[in-house]
Amino acid sequence: MVPVGACLGLSAVLFGIGLIGFLSRRNIILMLVSVEIMLNAVNVSLAGFSRQLQDQRGQVLALFVIAVAAAEAAVGLGLVLALSRNRPGVNVEDLTQLKW
């Protein structure tokens, strides 16, 4: 039996990694990966809480988060594809048509 504290600790570490990754990376794909790590941190914490509380709702929410993360990744990659068709490169520094 894994203690809930360990789940939350793992979740916090993962969330931190995702957060720092998103803020420091300049490649759109890697930023997307960082966001996915953040969402998975949420899933770990939801599953941990759900186990501790003996309540299913947290796991239901986690399932929805997984589904939505997949949908978001599909849309996001589609948008990046549309962008890279019009011009090479997938770095946010290239996004200069509009003032960032």
Added chain:
Amino acid sequence: MPPGITFGDFYNILPELVLTAGSLVVLIADVLLPRRSGGWLAWITLIVIGATLASLVPFRETRVEVANGLIAVDQFALFFKVVFLGAAALTVLMSVRYLEIEGASPGEYYFLILCATLGMMIMAGGIDLITIFIGLETMAVSFYILAGFIKPNQRSNEAAVKYFLLGAFSLGILLYGMSLMYGLSGTTNLRVMAMTFAGQESDPRLILAVMLVAAGVGFKIAAVPFHMWAPDVYEGAPTPITAFLSVGSTAASFAMLLRIFLEGLPSMKPEWRVLFEGLAIVTMTVGNLAALTQSNLKRMLAYSSIAHAGYVLIGVVAGTPRGVAAMLIYVLVYAFMQLGAFIVIVLMRRQDIVGDELKDFSGLHVRHPFAAFAMLMFMLSLGGIPPTAGFMGKFWLFGAAIDAGYVWLAVIGVLNSAISLYYYIRIVVFMYVKKETAGSEPTMSPALGIALAVAVIATIALGVYPRLLFELAEASARTLGAAAITTAIR
């Protein structure tokens, strides 16, 4: 053991079901109708919106929780649903010619607009973290695609990618806050959560959750310092989508904010009040100051919409039924004036001219007197000048703040309105005083004409005769908050 979902639950979400079915009809019609029939699709979409509005009628007095507390059907949700559907209808009307000029395929476009509206309706009704999250994402994912809908246009691509990245990032922050709320209360239902937290001492973990959720919502309403995506996305996205984004998405996010904080976390009121107080002041001031220097109209309206989000936050700080009622009024009034301003910008879009630069508006009153007059009304309303609806909206908001003892917050709001007049009046000066520039004439289409007329009439009528609206808003606001919680005990 909670009872399962009954047949009655399906009846109570009838408007959502109608909208879902209707959006699928639009998608099928796109395949069946011959190519180049965008006009027809727009009318089908309008019929779907009309049918959804009609299906809201039986629920005027309803006040129930659907599916064991997943969605609430009450007047608060109803008010927002009417705003969303009205905004969607105006957006469809202004999209017809815009899509023809841009050469984009209309089928998926209208489908996605309906999907986004569906998401907003679920957000307004959701009283459970799961439902709110699903609604939010239904709306957000639709908007990511819509922002990048003009695929050959690099600016549209760029706007979509920026919106997507920051939207996904803010979702992660919001969800982390939600997971903490769940862990500390043991439930995802906001009303049960409020009862669990009632009387508890403030827990530092809960304060962290409040801050994370506030940051996540702050991104969605474009509150400073979470606003940096807004100007870029507003400028790059297709103009009707910018309009819908600034009205619908912001309104839905305010509904979500009120549900989470007033229904779910009333025990934390002292903490989140301070938070939103700071956000409101910074948002108003930064939004207005940044708008002063803009020469692109869409970008200027982006900063102005940030400033307006700051005004609406004053209502959250007040946190009284009167404050909530003032927010509802402002959201409705703002929908008409903001959409109206964007309709005029769409009108300026011609084959050869984008029409969103300030200089494009030079001497507009000679070339198109009605458009110039309409724009004048919208600018006066956005600035909060008396005979228009914008004045009434600000009047109730600042009144609610003074009522709740936040006199100086109202003073800052008034000072900000004064600053904002500078850049609104500048457009009027361009339209009425400057010499006209050469270029093709803006031409009216029937759909645009209807949309513009509706927006102008609403902007003036709500300013001249606000009494009825206020009573409606106050009745809606009363269904939220403490009164609602006592009825939710099970």
